[in-house]
Amino acid sequence: MLWCWKLILVTTWMLHRHTGHAQEWGDCGGNITGQSSGFVHSPNYPGRYSNNLDCTWTIEVNEWEGVSLTPVSFNLEENFDWLGVYKKGVDNFISLGLFTGTNFTEKLVAWSHTIRLVFRTDYSYSEDGFKIHFEGNKITEKI
Ligand SMILES: *[C@@H]1O[C@H](CO)[C@@H](O)[C@H](O)[C@H]1NC(C)=O
Ligand SMILES: *[C@@H]1O[C@H](CO)[C@@H](O)[C@H](O)[C@H]1NC(C)=O
Numbered sequence: 265m266l267w268c269w270k271l272i273l274v275t276t277w278m279l280h281r282h283t284g285h286a287q288e289w290g291d292c293g294g295n296i297t298g299q300s301s302g303f304v305h306s307p308n309y310p311g312r313y314s315n316n317l318d319c320t321w322t323i324e325v326n327e328w329e330g331v332s333l334t335p336v337s338f339n340l341e342e343n344f345d346w347l348g349v350y351k352k353g354v355d356n357f358i359s360l361g362l363f364t365g366t367n368f369t370e371k372l373v374a375w376s377h378t379i380r381l382v383f384r385t386d387y388s389y390s391e392d393g394f395k396i397h398f399e400g401n402k403i404t405e406k407i
Contacts, residue, residue, distance in 0.1 A: 286397075292319035292383075300325060300400045303336070306383060306393030310337070313345075313393040317385040322378065325400030330375040336395040338368040345385040347394060351376035368394065375403065 288303040289296060296302065304321050306313045325331055333349065340347065342365030350357035351374045360374060377400065 289321065292317055293321055295322050295324075296398075297324045299323075300329070301398060303395055303397050304381060305395040309393045309395055311392070312390045313383075313385060315385055315387050315390060317383060319381075319383040321381045321383075323381070323398050324378045325398075327377050328403060329377055329400030330373060330403050331377065331379045332371060332373045332399050332401055333379070334371045334397045334399070335368045336397055337392070338363065338394045338396075339366050339391040340364050340393065341386070341389050341391050342366075344388075345390065346383070348380075348382040348384075349374075350380040350382070352378035352380070368396075373401075 286302050287299060288305060290305045290307060290309060292307050294304075296304070304323070307317065307319065308314065323331055331351075338347075340363070345364060347363045347368065349360045349363070349372060351360055352358075353376075357380050360372060360379075361368075379398075381396070383394075
């Protein structure tokens with residue numbers, strides 16, 4: 265009987281992994297692990313974000329996967345508010361790009377299973393911020 269329940273549990277888990285609603289993270293920073301995909305958005309999105317923010321999200325997908333990021337929406341106060349994207353190197357994080365204004369327009373593939381997003385805003389003015397989809401893809405998959 266026990267194996268039967270295990271089978272049901274595993275099946276449910278697999279179905280959930282494939283069909284479950286995409287989770288969304290909107291606090292100022294967070295550690296996101298064990299997710300194969302989801303969304304990260306700036307605090308208060310789609311409303312304006314606050315001034316003086318310093319938010320760090322670390323996203324870790326399966327070891328054999330690389331994270332890809334696709335901007336759904338991106339609008340920051342140009343040259344004053346920034347989103348930095350980093351991937352985990354051997355013993356540090358390596359910059360993949362620093363985005364401001366509406367400059368994050370294309371899918372970014374990190375080829376690393378751990379990436380970090382750092383969102384910093386200055387003391388005045390703000391825009392609607394960003395919403396970004398992240399996804400783990402098998403490193404060998406053609407994307
Ligand atoms: C994420 O984890 C790191 C290391 O354990 C910790 O220092 C940091 O505060 C965590 N961040 C959040 C937003 O929970
Ligand atoms: C945004 O992208 C445009 C077009 O690639 C470029 O001309 C501009 O300098 C970029 N702005 C910033 C602030 O990086």
